[in-house]
Amino acid sequence: MSLTPGLDRSASTDESALLEVCNASTTFATDRGSLRAVDDVSFVIKRGETLGIVGESGSGKTVLSRSILGLLPRSGVLQEGSIVFDGTEIVGAPDKLMRAIWGAKMAMVFQDPMASLNPVVRIGRQITESLRLHLDLDRSEAKATALSLLEQVGIPSPKERLRSYPFELSGGMRQRVMIAIALACSPKLLLADEPTTGLDVTVQAQILDLLSSLQKERHMSVILVSHDLGVVASRTDNIAVMYAGKVVEIAPTATLFSSMAMPYTKALVDSTPRLSQPSHLRLSPIEGRPPDMTTARQGCAFAPRCSFATDRCRSETPPLVTSPSNPLHRFACWNPLNSISIGESS
């Protein structure tokens, strides 16, 4: 596919690409004018690969994941660019077409499992309904499959649980049920939007481990969206950092942490308190606040909060460029950090 400007050719021609997001933008009509929540985002996910999307609130990560899923409201939303999933163009696709993809090839795990499960429908039916729809199973086959799914996600006494209502389960169990629902028809792509944010620390670790083991077993692609760098740090192949609707840095996970180029990424890492740091260490917050997305901007969106910003940063928007040291590392910055590392590897 050659119609992917802004994308690395080696990435776009890779046959094993499952999802190709190309110059995707999503704009909302609001009271205060149009709001470009996702702004010209491009990336590729290969089969079996995990991409972490990290960003603070308002960075557009949630809207991006919904855009990929094609689940945005119809009115007041403008989607541009192209999102090709497994050979199908998602942008502008009618619901009729999407229904064959939703649940069957692409599934989503949402943030709040209590809100994601229908409170008055038994767990069993919430799992079996997509099985019966997509795989055409009869009632007993669907039930048997649901049972084995519950076992796979580690729910004790799954048989009884099929007849339970969501409120009878704990938070962690509910999220396991959500995962079972999402995995029911063996999708090729799983979008997990803040899947552990409301959960306790010890449960969060369980759920993330479960997700990554299932992902390996099924050779599924996963998009893990989180505000927490810690969540994505150890379980992804690549990480995309979003700020003000744009992907500002994207790289293989290890590369990102070892040689981050975008000052925002570094600031994000530095502002997070760490267990390994001594107590009372002064944190380095990012001063100011993210830009108002409804007003037109000039230059880099992070420039007003960036300590390295120059006049150029404030007037010209930096494009997403490939790092000279690593073809898989791309960033949008005029004054990247770690210029030494570029020199080293070239």
Added chain:
Amino acid sequence: MARYLVKRFFALLGILFFISLGAFFLIHLLPGDPTVTILGPSDNAQNRAALTSQLGLNLPLWHQYLVWIGNVLQGNLGESYITHESVSRIISTAFPIDLELIIISQLLALSIAVPTALASAKRPNGLLDRTSTTTSFALLALPPFILIVFFVLIFSIYLHWFPGPGSYIPFTQNPGQNLRAMILPSIVLAIGSIVIYFRILRGDLISTLQQEFITVARSKGLSNRYIMWRHALRPSSLALLASAGLNISGLVAGAFVVEYLLALPGLGYEIVNSINQVDYLTVQGITLFVAVVIVLVNFVIDFLFTVVDPRITRE
């Protein structure tokens, strides 16, 4: 669930007790002398005193209450001071009319309100939604008595489609005639309910459709129709049920007005006449009966709540 219902049941018994007190004291604390009603204003004091003690009206109020409630518990609601017909009999002939009226009107109301609400909520601010919301708004401002006045004028007097007031025939005598006489009052009564049900259900459906679990249902590839009926309707019907419980009292009131205006000899007609004739025991008896029915309907609704939302029994 059983424990929840038992708990509700005992709460209802308590409510019933207070209602019996209410029905009794409401009537007895008010001015008015039944002996005047029965004997006429010109009778002498001696007869009046005799009748007072015969009716037990000389006893202290609480004693009168105990006598009355004792009889009621044995199924004896007393008899009318005027016609000497037993109150239970008055109720048993009048109540089927209310029942028929309410059942027909509610079936009518639900069969119109639910599909309209589902269709409207699918596209809020769409053409259908705006039309039906505006219509419901107009209907909300049409009191039953105005509707009746103009319906009678148009459909009975000008068009002769339906019989006019006072043409009630019991169902057992002539089902066809009976239904013809009931259509007009049922429609009038239904209109009020349609508006309430439509507005509540539409509002709840719209907020349910914004819930995450609806997005999840869509992300499973389920059809919109399936999502509306299987995922959205049930969690949205709680407020509808609750309003039906509150509405029942208003419905009875509406039925009473409609009956009185169209001279349908139901409970409403009877009670207004009894009140005008200061017929204590009949008013008391019918009030108690109606209150008990309302309480029982609410008990059924409480049960339906547990069917619609399993969370309720376990709080």
Added chain:
Amino acid sequence: MSSASSPRAQEPLLVEESLLNATRRRAFGVMFWICAGWIALVVLLALLASVLGLQNPTTENYDSLNQGPTLAHWFGTDDLGRDIFSRVVYGARVSLIVGFGAMVISMSIGASLALLAAYRRGKIDLLVSAASYVMLAFPALVAVIAIIAFWGHDLWKITLIIGVAGIPLVFRVVRAAALGYATRDFVVAAKTQGASDWRIITKEILPNVLPAMVSFFLIGVASVVILEGALAFLGLSVQPPTPSWGNMISESRTYLSQNPWLALFPSLAMILFLIALNLIGDTLRSALDHQEGKL
């Protein structure tokens, strides 16, 4: 909209998720102001009825019976030759007094109890809630009819009785609204700063519940106007010859086939008044809901 318990970032709610549920902001719009103007006009006419030089609403004139609208009688005359326009204007007084008067009674008592119950909870709440349940289970219309029938039907008694009968409903609505605020952290914060119960109820909770109360008040007035009309049909509202909309519609039934105007004008007056009240109440409520979503 969101559960406050989850330790997640709250801000996306404001920024991103509100977009996903994008509903366009509803301004008050022209209809709202037309309706408000209409109600103001009705109130003004009713207040000034006696100084406007209208014909006496109870003066009978046998020279012009059952007339349709004319220049002399804009709305025509009734079966006793009385001017219908003037009767409609004077009749508005009854609807306004009963409607607003009864709701003022229901609101002031019901809302005070509700705020107290919602904030203090415990025994007060239990007691008043139970009492409201009992009262709601009682067939209100029957009670109202019976009391009015036996106690007498002048304007003030009707207003008082309907007002008292409305207390439990107001209580339940306001209590439900207030409960949502009574447990918010800003109430707790005020408490820890030593605010008295009175201060918390009036300064912290009430301002938040007030818009819902205003909206419910207007819709309540509409219901009471309808109830007064129904009572008139049962012969239990103000007594003739004093005009009220309900009385006029009720009396019109006798001559309806000869003179539909008799019913038309008072009906129109009532319906337009009800529509205006409902629309204002509803607009306020959805404006409130919208605001709520933003908070």
Added chain:
Amino acid sequence: MTPSTPTLLSIENLVVNFSSGRKTVHAVSGVSLQLNEGDTLGIVGESGCGKTTVGKATMQLVPSRSGSVSFDGHDLARLTRKELRRTRLGIQMIFQDPISSLNPRRKIRDIVAEPLDIWKTAEGAQREQIVRDALDNVGIDPDVALDRYPHEFSGGQCQRISIARALVMKPKVLICDEIVSALDVSVQAQILNLLQDLKARFGLSILFIAHDLAVVKNVSDRVAVMYLGRICEFAGSDELYSHPAHPYSEALLSAALEPDPSSDRSRIILTGEPPNPIDPPSGCRFRTRCPYAQDRCAEEEPVAQEISPGHSVACHFPLLRTNS
């Protein structure tokens, strides 16, 4: 009580139960803590461990079943309502949800001035000046903020305003209940730094309640780890994080995620979730999830024992220090 660090707030054997229908929720079961002057005491634990209830019971916002809370020499539970209102001013609380903490229908000026209005301590120009100073102290521009409503501010700014309001009456103790968990990381760091500054400037003592281990470590001098209504471990901040002695503390620390792909240590992943506080396990409450649990743990409730100065643990088989 040594004169160098006198105890300001002392919680002794606090027990708080809630009734849920016919059942009893054992929210806090015998918690004792001392907050010394100028100290920051962290309480960390998962949801439902009772940490928030400890804060609320300290403020007498929920009734305690037994135990005592003494502040500045007063037993708070024994004060009359009137005395409590006055004494409690010395302790102020900041909550998790910045939006819900501020009355949406009042202007920032009136929100911050609320305690002044309640106690009628300042009026007119003086009131205005105090409010302005308070906002200045937390980094909010009073000229912009005074006449605005809370919904015009971001979560972080609302949290600053909450802090400004809490500090108006010059309290000695600040109870912070999950105050940064609703905020973005970058904003979170701003608030944590602000808290440190204010503490130093106004000589505050802080009870810092949170679920995030790294955050608690960053702000606290000493940390108590809670599980299901009890304190299982209590130690100096750095000590606890480097040498956890309770198996629960160890598991909690190892489950925490760090923004660093190389930090994937040998992890202890607990199975299951905390049991229901309606029916807590006998003996040690952690035993149902503890990888080292033995019969004794079910029979006997472990009492807190000091394993090194200032480090106590409630476990029959505390982890030894040798493995480090």
